[in-house]
Amino acid sequence: MQSSITPTKLKLISWLVYLVFLLNVGFLIRWQVFEHDHFVAIARERIVDHNVPSIRGEILAADGSSLAYSEPRFNIVVYKTELEFAEEYNKQTRKEFVEKVSTVLNIENSEFEELFEGDQDWIKVKERVSNAKKEEVLNLKRDNAPEESLQGLRIEYTSKRIYPEGTLACHAIGFVGKNDIGEDLGRAGLEYYWEGLLKEQEGFDYTEVDSFGNLIAIDNVETIEAKRGATVYTTIDKNIQMILESHLENAVKKYDAKSASAIVMDPRTGALMGLANYPEFDPNTYDEVEDNLSFKNAAISDPAELGSVGKAFTMAAALEEGKIEPNTVVSNGHSGCVTIKEKERDWEICTYDKKPQGSMTAVQALVNSDNLALYEVSKLIGNEKFDEYLRAFGIGKRTDIDIAGESNGVLKDISEWTNVDSATYAFGHSYQMTPLQAITGIGAIANDGELMRPYLVSKVVEEDDKEKVFAPTVVNQPIGLNTSEKLKAMMYEVFKVNLVENRYKNLSQYRIAMKSGTALIPYRDRAGYSDEVNATYVGFDASDEATFIMLVKIEEPKAVKRLSYYSARILWLDIFVEMKDYLGVPNVGG
Amino acid sequence: MSRSKILRRKRVDISDLQRYVAITMGFLLVVFIIAQFVVLDLAGIHGPEITQLRNDQEDMKLEIELKRSQINDMTKSAKIKSYATDNLGFEAALVNSIQVEEADSVATLSP
Numbered sequence: 001m002q003s004s005i006t007p008t009k010l011k012l013i014s015w016l017v018y019l020v021f022l023l024n025v026g027f028l029i030r031w032q033v034f035e036h037d038h039f040v041a042i043a044r045e046r047i048v049d050h051n052v053p054s055i056r057g058e059i060l061a062a063d064g065s066s067l068a069y070s071e072p073r074f075n076i077v078v079y080k081t082e083l084e085f086a087e088e089y090n091k092q093t094r095k096e097f098v099e100k101v102s103t104v105l106n107i108e109n110s111e112f113e114e115l116f117e118g119d120q121d122w123i124k125v126k127e128r129v130s131n132a133k134k135e136e137v138l139n140l141k142r143d144n145a146p147e148e149s150l151q152g153l154r155i156e157y158t159s160k161r162i163y164p165e166g167t168l169a170c171h172a173i174g175f176v177g178k179n180d181i182g183e184d185l186g187r188a189g190l191e192y193y194w195e196g197l198l199k200e201q202e203g204f205d206y207t208e209v210d211s212f213g214n215l216i217a218i219d220n221v222e223t224i225e226a227k228r229g230a231t232v233y234t235t236i237d238k239n240i241q242m243i244l245e246s247h248l249e250n251a252v253k254k255y256d257a258k259s260a261s262a263i264v265m266d267p268r269t270g271a272l273m274g275l276a277n278y279p280e281f282d283p284n285t286y287d288e289v290e291d292n293l294s295f296k297n298a299a300i301s302d303p304a305e306l307g308s309v310g311k312a313f314t315m316a317a318a319l320e321e322g323k324i325e326p327n328t329v330v331s332n333g334h335s336g337c338v339t340i341k342e343k344e345r346d347w348e349i350c351t352y353d354k355k356p357q358g359s360m361t362a363v364q365a366l367v368n369s370d371n372l373a374l375y376e377v378s379k380l381i382g383n384e385k386f387d388e389y390l391r392a393f394g395i396g397k398r399t400d401i402d403i404a405g406e407s408n409g410v411l412k413d414i415s416e417w418t419n420v421d422s423a424t425y426a427f428g429h430s431y432q433m434t435p436l437q438a439i440t441g442i443g444a445i446a447n448d449g450e451l452m453r454p455y456l457v458s459k460v461v462e463e464d465d466k467e468k469v470f471a472p473t474v475v476n477q478p479i480g481l482n483t484s485e486k487l488k489a490m491m492y493e494v495f496k497v498n499l500v501e502n503r504y505k506n507l508s509q510y511r512i513a514m515k516s517g518t519a520l521i522p523y524r525d526r527a528g529y530s531d532e533v534n535a536t537y538v539g540f541d542a543s544d545e546a547t548f549i550m551l552v553k554i555e556e557p558k559a560v561k562r563l564s565y566y567s568a569r570i571l572w573l574d575i576f577v578e579m580k581d582y583l584g585v586p587n588v589g590g
Numbered sequence: 591m592s593r594s595k596i597l598r599r600k601r602v603d604i605s606d607l608q609r610y611v612a613i614t615m616g617f618l619l620v621v622f623i624i625a626q627f628v629v630l631d632l633a634g635i636h637g638p639e640i641t642q643l644r645n646d647q648e649d650m651k652l653e654i655e656l657k658r659s660q661i662n663d664m665t666k667s668a669k670i671k672s673y674a675t676d677n678l679g680f681e682a683a684l685v686n687s688i689q690v691e692e693a694d695s696v697a698t699l700s701p
Contacts, residue, residue: 052648055655058662066662072655131656162659164666214637215644238667 048213052203053157057229059173059190059198061238062273062458067173068163068191068283070200070229073128075156076105076137080121083152091151092142100140100150101125104133128160159184163283169241171297172234172275172403172456175283187286188295190456192404194232197460201227233459235271239582240264247575248278248552255557255567261299261435262575267443267540267549269472270452272401275299298555300401303409303432306536306553307519308369310428312442314378315366315490317389319483323380326363326490330380331373333358338372340419347420349375352518363490367497369516371427378426386425387414392478393441394451395433401454402470409433428517439538439551445487446513446540446549449479488513488542495539504573510580511588514539514572518565521556532556535564537572547583550575 031039059068078101086092102112105126115123129137140150161176161184174189186195203226208216248260264274281294289295296302318324334357337350351357351371365373378386390396396411410432412421424430433441436454444451453473461467479487491513498514499507517536520529535557540549550572557567576585663669 053652065665065667069659069662070655071659072652131652162662164662165668168667210637212637213641215640216637242667 046208046210047206048209049204049206051157052205052226054200054202054226054228055159056161056176056184056200057198057231059194059232059234061169061234061236061241063238064233065238066164067169067234067236067238068161070159070161072131073158073160074131074134075124075158076101076126076129076134077154077156078115078123078125079152079154080116080123086151091144096143097150097152101137101153104136104140105129122154124156128158161283165238166284167280167282168238168245169236169275170280170283171277171295171299172236172272173283174404175286177286188405189297189403190232190234193402194230194457194460197230197462198232200229201225203227228463230460230462232457233461234456235266235273235458236275236456237264237273240274240579241276243575243578244274244276245278245280247571247578248276249280251552251554251557251567251571252278254559255554255564256559257554257567258556259293259296259298260552260554260571261302262550262552262571263299263435263439264548264550264579265439265443265454267446267452267546270440270443270454271458271472272454272456273548275456297403297405298435299553300403300406300434300436302555303407303434303437304534304553304555305429305432305519305522306435306438306534307428307517308371309438309442309515309517309536309538310425310431310433311366311369311374311517312445312487312491312515313390313393313395313428314374314381314386314426315362316393316445316479316483316487317381317386318362318377319486320389320479321381321385324362324377326486327361329359330362330365330377331357331360331370334372336372338375338423340423342419349420349423363493366490366515367493369427369494374426375423378422383414383417383422386422387411387417389478390425390431392451392476393444394437394475395431395441399436399440399454399475401436402457406436407434409437429519435536435551435553438536439549442515442538442540442551443549444478445484445491446542446546447484448481449484450477451475491515491539492542498569498573504577507573507576509587509589510585511541511543512539512576513542516565516569518568532558533564535566535568537565537568539572539576541583541585543586543588545584545586547585548579 053072055072056070058066058070061067083094083097087094098109098112101107102109105112107126112125115125134155137153138149138155140153142148142150163170163173163175170189172189174191174193175187176184176191177187179185186192186198191198201224203224205223210216244262244264248262251257252260259278261277262274263272263276265272275297277296277298279291279294281289286295315324319326324330334351336354336356337348340347340349349371352369357368357370357373360368360370360373362377364370365377381389390411396409398406398408400406412431417425421430440451440454443454451474453475455470455472457470459467459469488511492511494516495512495514496508498516499505515538517534517538519534519536521532521534522529534553534555536551536553538549538551541547552568552571552575554564554568554571557564560567
């Protein structure tokens with residue numbers, strides 16, 4: 001039998017098709033226009049974002065041991081909606097939850113319950129707990145179903161910055177604090193300077209999941225790779241650092257000083273083996289520090305007149321310019337003071353004891369640290385040349401060391417020099433330098449005339465093994481090898497006269513070049529000087545090995561006042577005695 | 591052309607076409623449904639494994655960081671010095687190269 005259709009039926013079917021089509025269009029408009037947001041929201045539930053935790057990079061000492069690292073820690077969070085849901089369906093009680101969690105986290109019950117009083121759904125109850133504590137919390141079981149975990153708890157991944165050596169090298173390392181929105185941020189020292197590389201990059205992925213919450217393989221919507229912070233390798237030698245810090249602490253206490261700083265550097269490369277200040281602080285508990293002076297990295301940030309240390313620069317300039325030789329008579333004798341004429345008034349500059357002296361050679365002038373003899377030497381050089389040499393030795397500008405907080409120091413433009421400036425610059429007064437600038441400048445004498453950029457970071461390695469090695473950098477060469485050798489010999493004579501006490505006598509077997517400096521501290525609010533002093537000693541291995549250069553500075557040693565050079569001398573020599581064998585300083589006899 | 595012939599032409603015989611369309615549509619529907627299941631199955635079949643792998647990877651990274659943290663703690667100067675005192679019987683002055691000379695043997699501790 002053949003079936004057939006009449007035109008009427010066909011018309012009816014056509015209308016039905018039109019109707020279905022129109023309905024279809026109607027529904028599409030409804031879903032895609034009027035209920036667009038609703039359906040987009042439903043669709044988005046299938047897309048979940050997932051944080052991939054990472055961790056801040058480490059700071060390592062020269063021996064590869066850690067000076068700063070981050071340890072994974074966990075925030076314990078209560079998800080209130082889930083907690084109330086579990087209570088509503090009698091899975092657990094609030095009392096049971098509070099008792100169990102507060103016991104493990106060591107929180108008072110009442111204090112814990114108070115946390116639930118607000119409208120917050122996501123309540124952070126304990127921050128930065130250890131992995132063991134986190135596991136303990138996650139293993140808490142329900143009373144009525146001992147195999148099942150307590151509901152309403154969530155874990156957030158975080159980390160804690162740890163400084164395993166405590167106060168050791170605290171000023172060089174700095175510390176990690178918080179920014180305005182509570183995120184970790186390097187606040188000082190290496191932590192601040194290298195923040196961009198040390199900071200971890202947290203990863204994210206936005207992925208489609210099935211109804212069980214499992215990832216759908218073919219649909220990785222978007223991924224940002226997590227990246228561990230870079231590892232920063234420093235030149236800090238923990239042994240040297242420990243020796244420096246213990247001696248600085250003793251010296252500050254013994255001489256009732258305001259503070260003390262010390263730096264040990266490899267003069268051939270500029271690598272800092274130790275950089276210490278006292279008072280110090282523990283970066284693990286930086287927020288408990290009461291005296292802000294403890295945070296100050298005076299070794300790089302405190303410019304001061306370092307006094308006679310600067311005489312080495314004056315002698316270097318005169319030798320390099322060919323104006324003198326070590327045995328040239330540079331002073332024909334003086335009465336202890338000379339008068340310098342200025343427009344407003346006359347000034348008197350003197351030697352430290354204001355006593356008359358006979359004629360003396362350049363070596364004797366340096367050994368006696370005679371201000372007026374050095375004034376005579378500076379006159380031979382002339383202001384313009386002298387200014388060039390001071391700047392070539394790095395006075396008045398930053399060394400560009402790779403940690404935060406360095407100061408410029410102070411050196412007037414030559415057009416502003418007065419007659420008194422010309423005179424006092426000769427013996428290291430009136431211009432200011434940081435201990436770091438001083439050791440860098442004197443380091444050029446130790447390094448055959450080449451001035452090296454001081455640095456603390458030798459290498460940075462990123463997670464993908466991308467490595468950046470920092471080679472030693474020669475900044476300039478203020479003097480030649482010949483001048484360097486002459487000056488080393490002159491400064492060795494200075495060292496020998498500093499070995500006064502019997503216990504130091506045999507140190508003359510080491511070829512150490514040295515210069516001391518004692519300077520009155522100028523008033524901060526007016527012209528002139530207070531009766532407080534800074535005492536500085538800088539010395540280096542003048543043998544061919546050039547194993548080290550060390551500077552120590554004691555600020556306002558009240559117990560010794562005008563004899564403050566004594567305190568810095570003893571400090572320098574005691575540190576040297578302790579570290580000479582470790583550093584392999586050659587005993588050349590003598 | 592006769593009237594009966596014209597009338598016959600106006601009557602459309604679509605029974606074969608109907609059957610053909612119905613069978614085709616049905617077939618396409620079945621194929622579509624099966625394809626959907628196949629795609630979803632292929633897409634989601636390794637979901638639990640991938641999720642587990644990712645979780646394992648994160649656990650492993652965490653474990654590495656925790657171990658690293660333990661090592662850092664063990665190699666701090668205070669621990670090395672106290673190890674020297676407790677186990678080797680002397681006060682260590684230096685931390686990165688402790689040498690103990692006992693008879694002919696030399697032991698070196700390095701963190």
